[in-house]
Amino acid sequence: MGEGGRTATVMAAIRQRIAARGLAPGERLPSIRGLATTMGVSPSTVVEAYERLAAEGAVRSRPGSGFYAAAAAPPLTLAEIGPRLDRAVDPLWVSRQSLDGEPEIPKPGCGWLPPDWMPVASLRRAARSLARAEDAVLTDYGATRGPLPLRRLLARHCAEDGVSVGVEQILLTGSGTQAVDLICRLLLRPGDTVLVDDPCYFNFQALLLAHRASVVGVPYTAAGPDPDRFAEAAAAHRPRLYLTNSALHNPTGATLAPAIAHRILNAAASHDVTIVEDDIFAAFEPEPSPRLAALDGLDRVIRIGSFSKTLSASIRCGYVVAKAEWIEALIDLQVATSFGGVSPVAAEWVAGALGDGQHRKHLEALRRRLARARQETAGQLAGLGIRPWLMPRGGFYLWCTLPDGRDAAGVARAALREGVVLAPGDVFSVSRTASHFMRFNVAQMGDPRVLPVLRRALAAPEA
Amino acid sequence: MGEGGRTATVMAAIRQRIAARGLAPGERLPSIRGLATTMGVSPSTVVEAYERLAAEGAVRSRPGSGFYAAAAAPPLTLAEIGPRLDRAVDPLWVSRQSLDGEPEIPKPGCGWLPPDWMPVASLRRAARSLARAEDAVLTDYGATRGPLPLRRLLARHCAEDGVSVGVEQILLTGSGTQAVDLICRLLLRPGDTVLVDDPCYFNFQALLLAHRASVVGVPYTAAGPDPDRFAEAAAAHRPRLYLTNSALHNPTGATLAPAIAHRILNAAASHDVTIVEDDIFAAFEPEPSPRLAALDGLDRVIRIGSFSKTLSASIRCGYVVAKAEWIEALIDLQVATSFGGVSPVAAEWVAGALGDGQHRKHLEALRRRLARARQETAGQLAGLGIRPWLMPRGGFYLWCTLPDGRDAAGVARAALREGVVLAPGDVFSVSRTASHFMRFNVAQMGDPRVLPVLRRALAAPEA
Numbered sequence: 001m002g003e004g005g006r007t008a009t010v011m012a013a014i015r016q017r018i019a020a021r022g023l024a025p026g027e028r029l030p031s032i033r034g035l036a037t038t039m040g041v042s043p044s045t046v047v048e049a050y051e052r053l054a055a056e057g058a059v060r061s062r063p064g065s066g067f068y069a070a071a072a073a074p075p076l077t078l079a080e081i082g083p084r085l086d087r088a089v090d091p092l093w094v095s096r097q098s099l100d101g102e103p104e105i106p107k108p109g110c111g112w113l114p115p116d117w118m119p120v121a122s123l124r125r126a127a128r129s130l131a132r133a134e135d136a137v138l139t140d141y142g143a144t145r146g147p148l149p150l151r152r153l154l155a156r157h158c159a160e161d162g163v164s165v166g167v168e169q170i171l172l173t174g175s176g177t178q179a180v181d182l183i184c185r186l187l188l189r190p191g192d193t194v195l196v197d198d199p200c201y202f203n204f205q206a207l208l209l210a211h212r213a214s215v216v217g218v219p220y221t222a223a224g225p226d227p228d229r230f231a232e233a234a235a236a237h238r239p240r241l242y243l244t245n246s247a248l249h250n251p252t253g254a255t256l257a258p259a260i261a262h263r264i265l266n267a268a269a270s271h272d273v274t275i276v277e278d279d280i281f282a283a284f285e286p287e288p289s290p291r292l293a294a295l296d297g298l299d300r301v302i303r304i305g306s307f308s309k310t311l312s313a314s315i316r317c318g319y320v321v322a323k324a325e326w327i328e329a330l331i332d333l334q335v336a337t338s339f340g341g342v343s344p345v346a347a348e349w350v351a352g353a354l355g356d357g358q359h360r361k362h363l364e365a366l367r368r369r370l371a372r373a374r375q376e377t378a379g380q381l382a383g384l385g386i387r388p389w390l391m392p393r394g395g396f397y398l399w400c401t402l403p404d405g406r407d408a409a410g411v412a413r414a415a416l417r418e419g420v421v422l423a424p425g426d427v428f429s430v431s432r433t434a435s436h437f438m439r440f441n442v443a444q445m446g447d448p449r450v451l452p453v454l455r456r457a458l459a460a461p462e463a
Numbered sequence: 464m465g466e467g468g469r470t471a472t473v474m475a476a477i478r479q480r481i482a483a484r485g486l487a488p489g490e491r492l493p494s495i496r497g498l499a500t501t502m503g504v505s506p507s508t509v510v511e512a513y514e515r516l517a518a519e520g521a522v523r524s525r526p527g528s529g530f531y532a533a534a535a536a537p538p539l540t541l542a543e544i545g546p547r548l549d550r551a552v553d554p555l556w557v558s559r560q561s562l563d564g565e566p567e568i569p570k571p572g573c574g575w576l577p578p579d580w581m582p583v584a585s586l587r588r589a590a591r592s593l594a595r596a597e598d599a600v601l602t603d604y605g606a607t608r609g610p611l612p613l614r615r616l617l618a619r620h621c622a623e624d625g626v627s628v629g630v631e632q633i634l635l636t637g638s639g640t641q642a643v644d645l646i647c648r649l650l651l652r653p654g655d656t657v658l659v660d661d662p663c664y665f666n667f668q669a670l671l672l673a674h675r676a677s678v679v680g681v682p683y684t685a686a687g688p689d690p691d692r693f694a695e696a697a698a699a700h701r702p703r704l705y706l707t708n709s710a711l712h713n714p715t716g717a718t719l720a721p722a723i724a725h726r727i728l729n730a731a732a733s734h735d736v737t738i739v740e741d742d743i744f745a746a747f748e749p750e751p752s753p754r755l756a757a758l759d760g761l762d763r764v765i766r767i768g769s770f771s772k773t774l775s776a777s778i779r780c781g782y783v784v785a786k787a788e789w790i791e792a793l794i795d796l797q798v799a800t801s802f803g804g805v806s807p808v809a810a811e812w813v814a815g816a817l818g819d820g821q822h823r824k825h826l827e828a829l830r831r832r833l834a835r836a837r838q839e840t841a842g843q844l845a846g847l848g849i850r851p852w853l854m855p856r857g858g859f860y861l862w863c864t865l866p867d868g869r870d871a872a873g874v875a876r877a878a879l880r881e882g883v884v885l886a887p888g889d890v891f892s893v894s895r896t897a898s899h900f901m902r903f904n905v906a907q908m909g910d911p912r913v914l915p916v917l918r919r920a921l922a923a924p925e926a
Contacts, residue, residue, distance in 0.1 A: 009480075009485045012479055012485075013476070013479060013480065013485065015652070016475055016476060016479040016653070016654065017472075017476065018652075022472045022475075022476065022502065030501075038501055039485065092795050092798060092799065095798045095802070096607065096794075096795075096798065099604055099605070099606060099607045099798070099803055100606050100607055100608075103599060103603075112603070112604065113602075115597075115598035115599045115601070115602045115603060116598065118598070118601075118602040120598050120601055120602065123601045123602070124594045124595070124601070125594075127590060127591075127593050127594035127601075128590075128591065128594045130590050131587045131588075131590035131591045131594065132587070134578075135578035135579065135581070135583050136566060136578045137777060138578070138581075138583055138586045138587070138590075138775060138777055138778075139576075139578045139581040139583065139586070139775050139776060139777055140566075140575070140578060140776055140777055141562055141575065141771070141776040141777070142562070142777060143562060143563050144559065144562045144563055145563075174637050174641075174779070174801060174806075175801055175802055175803075176802070177799075177800065177801050177802035178637075178800065178801050181800045181801070185673060189478070189479075189481075190479070190653060191479065203798070203799060203802060206795070206798065206799035207799045207800055209799070210648060210796055210799045210800055308604075308802075312601060312602050312808075313602065313603055313604040313803065314600060314601055314602055314603055314604065314605060314806060314807040314808045315601075315806060315808055316637070316779075316801075316803075316806040316809070331559075332555055332559075332669070333673055335555060335558045335559065335562070335666070335669065336555065336640075336666060336669035336670045336672070336673045337640065337641065337644045337670055337673055338637060338638055338640050338641050338644070338779075339558070339638055339639070339640035339666060339771075340562055340638075340776065340779075343637075343777060343778060343779040343806065343809060344777040345775075345777045345778055345809075345812075346779070346806060346808075346809070349808075
């Protein structure tokens with residue numbers, strides 16, 4: 001274990017003793033030399049751990065007198081357990097600005113399509129037929145796995161992507177994020193390490209912080225995670241999970257290459273790492289690309305999906321595809337923490353809209369429209385010196401470099417002052433090494449305010 | 464700290480070291496004498512902790528050779544971290560049987576009303592108007608706190624119950640259970656102690672197990688928790704939270720008396736305990752009873768509610784009412800773990816049905832119908848020698864003693880074999896001292912199969 005890992009272990013042990021009241025508020029922490037001996041680390045590691053705990057507020061240092069447990073455990077605020085950086089590069093910044101921004105402000109930083117890109121007519125038809133549903137559909141909690149017709153439909157979709165599953169291996173959840181969250185509850189203990197791509201979807205970091213996991217990034221290439229660095233990280237950190245998007249990776253839009261997929265699976269098997277493959281962008285692919293879940297046959301891969309990107313984010317519904325024994329345990333956890341599972345009316349609504357004869361046509365039209373928008377946005381951004389890192393095969397993201405090494409967080413703050421929400425690179429980067437990148441949502445670039453604001457923000461003096 | 468608390472602390476410390484890989488799989492645990500000295504406990508406490516960890520599977524014991532860390536941390540199954548008792552008295556048994564039982568089987572053990580007791584016509588009207596909603600309502604994630612109109616309505620409801628709040632103090636969630644879960648994420652650390660009523664709603668126990676909390680029960684009287692025992696438990700266990708229903712307590716149907724409420728609040732203040740008041744049965748009260756949230760002014764009390772019992776359990780929507788600074792931290796947690804908050808269409812649907820001119824009349828009729836059903840059920844059960852512990856002022860539960868000291872778990876198992884789901888007392892009791900009690904849902908007694916099955920189950924030989 002590296003120095004950072006040893007420090008984290010000491011910190012976790014002390015936090016645990018404070019949490020379990022083994023160290024009462026105000027009580028002196030173990031002596032540095034004593035704890036170093038007990039835990040088999042150097043005294044300097046213990047000092048480092050105590051000082052970081054003091055910075056977190058979990059312990060207090062009294063100069064000349066040592067370290068003491070702080071008063072009561074403060075509430076878990078994600079800003080607090082995460083790195084204390086400016087909110088502009090906090091993993092929750094884009095979400096909070098996008099979700100709570102005024103509806104009419106442009107949000108090229110957000111992670112969803114505008115309403116007029118969504119199949120609103122199908123949603124309205126499905127709502128009208130829901131108004132005529134059986135009484136129990138409208139009033140009851142429903143079965144814990146979610147309604148069977150939607151699970152049957154998903155089993156067929158999985159088969160088309162090369163993942164052969166029974167309906168008992170599918171659990172509907174309140175959202176794709178909730179599905180990942182349930183898996184974290186099942187498999188993670190506080191202090192466990194989780195690998196993510198660097199860059200990755202920012203909310204993976206926020207979610208893992210909420211589970212008090214230790215997050216380690218693996219550099220992401222145009223063909224997937226760097227397989228050598230993945231194997232090194234798996235060996236060095238003994239991670240419990242690897243959390244990724246294979247097809248149309250967020251934020252880069254890259255697609256995992258078959259040879260890389262194979263190497264990642266082998267490294268994961270060698271080090272007993274479970275893989276969570278969040279396949280939320282599957283429907284945007286022109287043709288299916290290699291899936292870890294398909295190669296692995298759901299042995300150590302868990303597949304996640306949702307309908308938020310192509311159908312509706314307002315009707316909350318996601319799903320997990322996994323080994324049957326894991327599904328059973330996930331059901332217990334979902335009952336304990338949400339009572340019941342997915343909203344039955346939400347699942348019926350989704351099934352109605354997906355089953356609508358128009359849905360396949362809608363997806364085809366959507367893919368064509370996005371391909372045009374990608375080209376158009378790339379052209380507009382080129383005029384500002386902003387260039388895509390690669391041209392994705394599908395989806396709505398362009399991961400771009402800013403000109404002249406401009407700092408994306410500064411540009412995003414300047415744009416926000418003019419009412420435009422952007423997604424600066426470092427919110428996606430565990431190592432904070434993407435400060436010159438920006439993620440653009442090509443479907444959200446239509447507002448005429450976006451380009452002038454972006455031009456001015458790029459020209460603004462660095463903060 | 465008592466003996467049980469010390470053992471739990473040692474167990475937590477070892478689990479933490481295994482989780483943080485401070486103890487690798489197969490590695491020998493610290494010597495019993497050495498760890499006893501380090502942690503300031505007796506060697507017998509360490510032995511007890513190691514043996515319990517071995518029973519859990521977290522460590523392996525090799526006779527004559529000591530204790531070793533087990534292979535990989537097993538997935539968190541709630542049955543496993545909870546007491547290993549027969550599934551019939553597992554806190555998840557009633558939920559799983561009720562939710563996943565065939566729709567047509569009678570479920571006097573379940574916690575909801577049959578569809579024909581719910582305001583189905585209002586729900587259909589609201590669905591039709593949702594089919595005509597603005598595009599963005601049907602497609603977007605929506606604001607993180609949930610739509611303002613529903614929060615305004617809830618602020619008015621709170622004011623009627625004597626709890627004066629601003630809309631910024633209300634957060635909509637995916638359900639009442641999810642609201643409690645978010646609060647646990649915010650305030651609990653693994654190993655923290657939480658007080659609950661004994662008996663209490665069984666899912667509180669399941670939820671707290673999922674948070675790896677240590678659950679301590681306080682005996683519940685006909686006027687609320689026993690205030691002396693509450694104060695003793697608060698002093699002895701230093702709990703972080705107390706989780707309760709004040710009005711129409713589940714499962715007893717009792718109502719908190721004002722003098723008890725006052726003493727509980729004082730004891731909570733003395734020992735810095737935060738109170739979560741799950742007010743899910745509020746709408747069933749003939750007139751509002753004392754609320755901890757109202758007496759306390761939301762200083763150390765958090766109020767929870769939902770619409771599952773009087774409107775729809777299929778449309779998932781709950782809420783938290785709390786101090787504004789806690790709401791901010793809860794929003795971050797909800798975004799990290801569910802992305803976005805409540806489903807906007809769910810919140811609109813609820814607001815539509817609640818705003819329907821028929822809703823107040825529906826509630827009045829429902830209270831009258833339940834009062835009749837309580838009397839009728841009490842009469843029917845009396846014929847079998849089953850007697851209510853008290854006659855509740857409202858709601859749908861009767862908490863009853865079985866005749867001749869019959870074991871409720873055995874009766875419930877016998878009834879289940881005949882396709883009737885009952886709720887045996889011990890699933891509600893942290894101390895497992897309610898084995899002669901059974902909770903009946905008076906709205907679910909209408910099926911003619913219930914009484915004959917119950918009669919036969921009572922007469923069946925004890926397992």
